[in-house]
Amino acid sequence: MSENESYEIPNMPTSSHRKPSPFLGIGNILRLPNDSTVKTIVVALLLCLVCSVLVSTAAVMLKPFQLKNKSLDKKRNILQVAGLYRAGRNIEQLFQQVEPKVVNLATGEYANEILPGEFDQRQAAKDPLRNVHIPSDRDIAHIKQRAKYATVYLVKEQEEIKYFILPVHGYGLWSTLYGFVVLHNDANTVYGLQFYEHAETPGLGGEVDNPAWRTKWSGKMIYDTKGTPRIEVVRGTVDSGKAESVYQVDGLAGATLTSRGVTHLLRYWLSQDGFGPYLQNVRNQATGTS
Numbered sequence: 001m002s003e004n005e006s007y008e009i010p011n012m013p014t015s016s017h018r019k020p021s022p023f024l025g026i027g028n029i030l031r032l033p034n035d036s037t038v039k040t041i042v043v044a045l046l047l048c049l050v051c052s053v054l055v056s057t058a059a060v061m062l063k064p065f066q067l068k069n070k071s072l073d074k075k076r077n078i079l080q081v082a083g084l085y086r087a088g089r090n091i092e093q094l095f096q097q098v099e100p101k102v103v104n105l106a107t108g109e110y111a112n113e114i115l116p117g118e119f120d121q122r123q124a125a126k127d128p129l130r131n132v133h134i135p136s137d138r139d140i141a142h143i144k145q146r147a148k149y150a151t152v153y154l155v156k157e158q159e160e161i162k163y164f165i166l167p168v169h170g171y172g173l174w175s176t177l178y179g180f181v182v183l184h185n186d187a188n189t190v191y192g193l194q195f196y197e198h199a200e201t202p203g204l205g206g207e208v209d210n211p212a213w214r215t216k217w218s219g220k221m222i223y224d225t226k227g228t229p230r231i232e233v234v235r236g237t238v239d240s241g242k243a244e245s246v247y248q249v250d251g252l253a254g255a256t257l258t259s260r261g262v263t264h265l266l267r268y269w270l271s272q273d274g275f276g277p278y279l280q281n282v283r284n285q286a287t288g289t290s
């Protein structure tokens with residue numbers, strides 16, 4: 001800094017032994033001319049500091065609201081896929097018709113010691129203590145690992161289970177699709193399928209959200225007589241004259257890869273590696289077999 005420039009700072013010590021410093025006080029710096037490099041840098045730094053404090057404060061304060069909205073959105077999706085959603089009605093109230101239960105996927109038994117409200121399946125899938133690695137030859141949904149437990153949602157009518165709502169996820173073309181498949185109480189016939197999160201291309205893979213396509217799932221069967229998941233999104237249109245059409249849904253035009261992803265994620269989650277043991281228990285209980 002030149003000697004001339006230093007004398008532009010008002011209230012600076014005038015002693016010839018002390019070099020004037022621009023860092024002596026914010027007031028001094030603000031009184032510098034607007035084209036001063038020091039003033040420009042200090043003002044920019046201050047602005048950054050103020051903005052980052054504002055953004056961090058907003059992020060921290062809004063977090064509880066975001067979590068609440070996320071939870072409400074998930075509940076709305078569950079209600080929608082089960083046909084229980086009523087626009088304008090309180091979601092928490094409507095959700096009282098749904099009973100969440102945590103299931104041990106290996107045994108297929110309810111894990112009553114885990115409270116559904118405190119269990120986050122997506123977090124658990126990332127936790128080495130609470131997840132299982134999926135060997136690549138079995139990882140048809142391309143998810144690499146999954147939680148040992150899963151939350152299922154039961155819709156009951158006079159204490160009898162009417163629908164099972166099962167969370168499913170797997171890779172499409174660009175993204176992991178997260179959704180719910182709803183089965184009737186035979187634990188085989190599909191009532192509905194709905195994805196609540198994905199990043200497939202709108203108009204192509206994004207057509208998984210198209211209500212017209214989603215209605216095609218109703219009444220389709222998951223398992224053949226041997227208990228193997230046969231459900232499938234075909235390429236093109238289903239030939240309803242063929243016996244296997246009961247397991248098949250029309251493909252999404254121009255989105256064969258997303259369609260294939262949907263087939264694979266359903267087959268994975270409904271296989272013995274996913275909800276298979278649980279659904280087998282359910283069927284055994286219904287028929288009285290052990």
Ligand SMILES: Cc1cc2nc3c(=O)[nH]c(=O)nc-3n(C[C@H](O)[C@H](O)[C@H](O)COP(=O)(O)O)c2cc1C
Nearest residue numbers: 173200201204205206252253254255256257258259
């Ligand atoms: C910009 C762009 C976005 C695409 N998005 C998807 C998509 O979301 N899902 C999908 O399966 N295919 C998507 N495709 C097409 C795939 O690359 C591939 O061509 C298609 O899955 C083949 O399906 P088809 O045999 O039915 O044409 C996209 C292609 C382009 C150029």
